[in-house]
Amino acid sequence: MKAENIYPIPIPQEQRWRRVLKAVRWCFAATAYICPLINLCVGGKAWSLVVLWGLWSVWTLAFSRDLIEYNRISQTSKLIVDTCVMLILIETFLSSGWAGFVVPIVSFASLIVMGVLFFTNLPIQKQNLMPMMWMIAAALVAIMASLIGWPKMNWPFIALGATAFALLIVTFIVLPKELIRELQKRFHTK
């Protein structure tokens, strides 16, 4: 049975990239296996948990990107969450007493960056509103929790709350219809 070829020969580069990705995956998997093993054997602080989270963050942000909604806003929000979790893990397992100060500083600075990334490319990014709204909501929940008593209120939390609220107001003013539409889209149940 002879088959006449009627398709082009594929580009080799894409297949090379697959092999590179496979090699990187194995390196990450090996590191993820070895580090906890060493940590358990040697004992001491649970530094391997920090390493595991770091590996996961780097893998999901750099190598295994999201298959749906991979844009500057969603990735910035992912980076913020990953960084905050990393800082909390370091605080919990390695050295304590500073996360309540540092995490809100990192968060409000990142919110400002996210706001800049959003509003400087509005025609495209207005359809990627929701990841930023989730960050704003999380920040507002954090400031309200801080008002109740935990975590301890300090100036970074006040800055975080103020930044989130300001971003929310600006969004309401600039994109009122888009915001309503976006909420309808994101929360539809059909």
Place this chain on the structure above:
Amino acid sequence: MKKEKSKFHEYEESLLESDRLRLRDFFSDVKRHIMLTPNYRHELREDFEKAFLYYVNSGVGIAEAAERLDPCRLGGFYSRPPVLWYHLDDAAKIYPLSLKRNQMSVFRLSAYMKQPVVPELLQIALTFVIKRFPSFATTVKVGFFWHYIDTTKRRFMVEPETNIPCRPLNVSSSGSQSFRVVYFKNRISVEFFHILTDGTGGMVFLKTLVAEYLRLCGADIPCGQGVLDIDEIPSPEETSNDFPKVEPTERKSGFMGKPAVQLSGRLSTIKPCQILHFEVDSLALRSKAREKGASVTSYTLALLFMAHRYATDERTGNVQIQVPVNMRKFYESNTLRNFSMYCSIGIPIAELTSVDDIIPNIDRQLKEKASKEAMNEMMNATVSLVRILRYVPLFIKRPIAGFVYGFLGDKIFSNTLSNLGVVEVPPEMAEHIEKFDFVLGTSVTNRVACSMITFGDTAVLSVAKYTADPTYEEKLYRLLRDDGLDVTVKGSVLYES
């Protein structure tokens, strides 16, 4: 790029003042219709310039070129902000949930023209046509309960075909296309993410695109027979989810089943690893099927069952072939979204003795399982499942669906045969087309996925392979030849070394 642009300016400068003014009016009219980001505006303008240069080099005058490329055909699509969005139809909901790297439900429809494709005109054709298919001009997004598709306003592009057919589409970036239009020699192909449409809806898109392309080439192609009028406003029925139309049934049939017998070849890492097209005279095929007392689908299924028998080392178990059923034949529907269910035709491997022996069994099963009642039961099960899960957040549904799909996947089937039937187009269009073909690009466990389409004298049975083992297609070829059918085999190289 710069070279071609300066070519256009050189051409512009060589014109008489009156023609130059006409050209400038034309492009300012184009500009009025396009209010996208500067990059897209620039690219679309370049598309029109390239099309103009093509016409000039082909001896078409400015007036004629300007008429064929009339900017009014852009409509308001590129000048209005994106406000539309669509829920996924009930069949489409599984596709983003089961999405993995290198695993995406994609299918491909191709039209083979009698002349080599002119890329400049194909690009303009797509630019004009997309407004008529608003649910195709979308990107998939993540909601809290379900995914949805959101309108994207951009330059939808046509690419030369340089890669493996049916490879996954990049739907992650803002405004990314959920379909792909490629060309190679005389072939125009459209690859669809199944979230958008099924074979029937996809064929309407391809026919309309090809018709517009032929009009730009100078042919006079009327609308009708699946060719839509691109200047008509899309009707809401074309984008509706018609699954809830189903008549209620007492019983609801499920989706579970025992694992089916798979081909014994090793699953390839590149998917698909080869595409093969078996071209047969459609009249001869129909006549052979009638001679055996079967429909074309039943006869083809019998061949696939027997080919499967020879390509597996298993001696027990059932060979199950999934057969999609177009629900439009049971319900009045103009939807271009998914509106198909499937049935499963199964025969124990020990009973696969000969084509003639198994045809009556296949016929009986098709009549029973592809009936309206059976399809209604399955549709009701689908609609019920969607209703039960509607308030479950996606972050809970997604990993569970991913696990279930990964665990079960297509294990309950050995193969698929999707028969789109006879393609009809206006006679004025048919004279420019050689044939169509249809390729299924989805498989998790199955080593093959088959599909069939007929146009004029040519029936094309396509086999997308997920194993390098050649036994299956070699047996299929022998079976066709043994039945006296003259088969021409075309396809791709084996992508997996």
